[in-house]
Amino acid sequence: MTNVLDIQHVTKQYKNGRGIQDLSFSIEKGEVVGLLGPNGAGKTTLMKCIVSLTQPDQGEILINGNHIQSQFETAMQSVGTLISGVEAIDYLTAYENLLLSSHFYPDLEKARLDEVLSWVGMEKHKNEKIKSFSTGMRQRFYLAVALLSNPSFVILDEPTNGLDIEGKLTFQELIKRLAKEQEVTFLISTHLIEEVERLCDKIVILSNGKSIGQMTKKELDEGKTFESYYMDCILKEKEVNPHAEPK
Ligand SMILES: Nc1ncnc2c1ncn2[C@@H]1O[C@H](COP(=O)(O)OP(=O)(O)OP(=O)(O)O)[C@@H](O)[C@H]1O
Numbered sequence: 001m002t003n004v005l006d007i008q009h010v011t012k013q014y015k016n017g018r019g020i021q022d023l024s025f026s027i028e029k030g031e032v033v034g035l036l037g038p039n040g041a042g043k044t045t046l047m048k049c050i051v052s053l054t055q056p057d058q059g060e061i062l063i064n065g066n067h068i069q070s071q072f073e074t075a076m077q078s079v080g081t082l083i084s085g086v087e088a089i090d091y092l093t094a095y096e097n098l099l100l101s102s103h104f105y106p107d108l109e110k111a112r113l114d115e116v117l118s119w120v121g122m123e124k125h126k127n128e129k130i131k132s133f134s135t136g137m138r139q140r141f142y143l144a145v146a147l148l149s150n151p152s153f154v155i156l157d158e159p160t161n162g163l164d165i166e167g168k169l170t171f172q173e174l175i176k177r178l179a180k181e182q183e184v185t186f187l188i189s190t191h192l193i194e195e196v197e198r199l200c201d202k203i204v205i206l207s208n209g210k211s212i213g214q215m216t217k218k219e220l221d222e223g224k225t226f227e228s229y230y231m232d233c234i235l236k237e238k239e240v241n242p243h244a245e246p247k
Contacts, residue, residue: 002065004029004153005050009019010059012049020045020209023059027202029152030183032175034196036230037206044083047157048189048204051081057234063153080151080161082142090131094122097130098148105149112178116144119174135162142191143171147178154178156188160195172198200226205233208244212237 005027013019019179020042029034035043048054050061052068061068066075088097098113117123125133133141139162146154159175160168172195178184190196196203203226206212213233220229237244 002027003027003062004031004064005187006060006062006065007050008060009047010046010049010056010061012045012054012056018209020049020206023211025204025211025214027153027185029185030179031201032179032186032188032199033204033238034200034226035187035189035206036191036196036203038234040208041206042209043206044157045209047081047155047187047189048084050155051076051079051083053083070176075151078152080146080149080154081156082139082146083155083157088130088138088141088145091129092129092135093129094133094144095126097141098145101145101148112148112150116147119147120144136167137154139163140167140171143174151184152188153185156186158189158191160190160192168192168195175199177191193230196226203230205230207234207237208241214231 002100003026007023007025010023011019011021018040023046035046037043041186045054049056050068052072063075064078088122089100092100094117095113098117102108102113117126120143121197122137122140122144124135130138130141139159143156160171163171175186175188176199179186190197200217202216203214204211213229215226215229220226
């Protein structure tokens with residue numbers, strides 16, 4: 001079966017020398033994969049490369065077997081994203097913003113707009129302007145945008161950042177439900193280890209732009225958690241590279 005995502009030896013170096021180096025991993029259909037790592041590890045950079053918000057210097061990225069450079073439109077047809085730096089139009093309402101986004105998908109039925117708003121618990125705020133939204137409301141609204149086109153692969157950069165406890169749990173339940181019932185595949189970056197334990201089938205750990213560990217829930221040694229595996233990888237990396245500066 002074709003992987004939903006294939007990352008093969010991807011390198012992206014900014015002018016200041018920072019970025020990501022030689023990353024490789026893959027994601028299968030229906031998996032929820034957590035992208036973890038300290039601040040500045042390269043998580044957002046990798047996600048931006050996947051959706052072509054920035055171009056890698058080297059390596060290949062394939063979505064459902066389609067190369068993101070030569071087959072961009074086909075590759076992105078199945079993808080929904082929530083990545084920091086992508087903003088809604090503040091002076092339009094939630095519904096108007098969704099309507100604007102819906103023009104990218106000519107086959108989309110209008111009922112879908114209300115459906116995604118209700119999934120994220122925002123139906124009663126649909127006629128309010130984005131500029132009046134709290135951080136948590138914005139996060140939920142952005143998830144609605146990411147789900148609009150009925151994507152089979154969703155990329156979320158710290159999706160529960162700024163949500164209150166109830167909002168986090170609702171969000172996590174929604175992701176679990178979409179993965180289980182509709183086989184939606186997720187790549188999620190997060191700093192919240194309890195979120196990872198609750199949601200993820202697999203984790204990929206980055207540090208200073210490199211991959212320092214990958215593990216599936218099934219392959220975890222007995223008595224180990226993703227958290228203990230993460231700490232083992234980080235400590236091992238510190239032993240090998242004691243003077244590595246967080247880039
Ligand atoms: N546009 C840019 N120009 C130059 N350097 C950048 C740029 N964007 C990110 N970087 C640097 O690249 C490295 C990786 O950053 P990135 O934002 O991908 O990390 P991250 O893992 O998402 O961090 P965080 O957990 O803090 O969100 C960092 O050292 C960062 O300072």
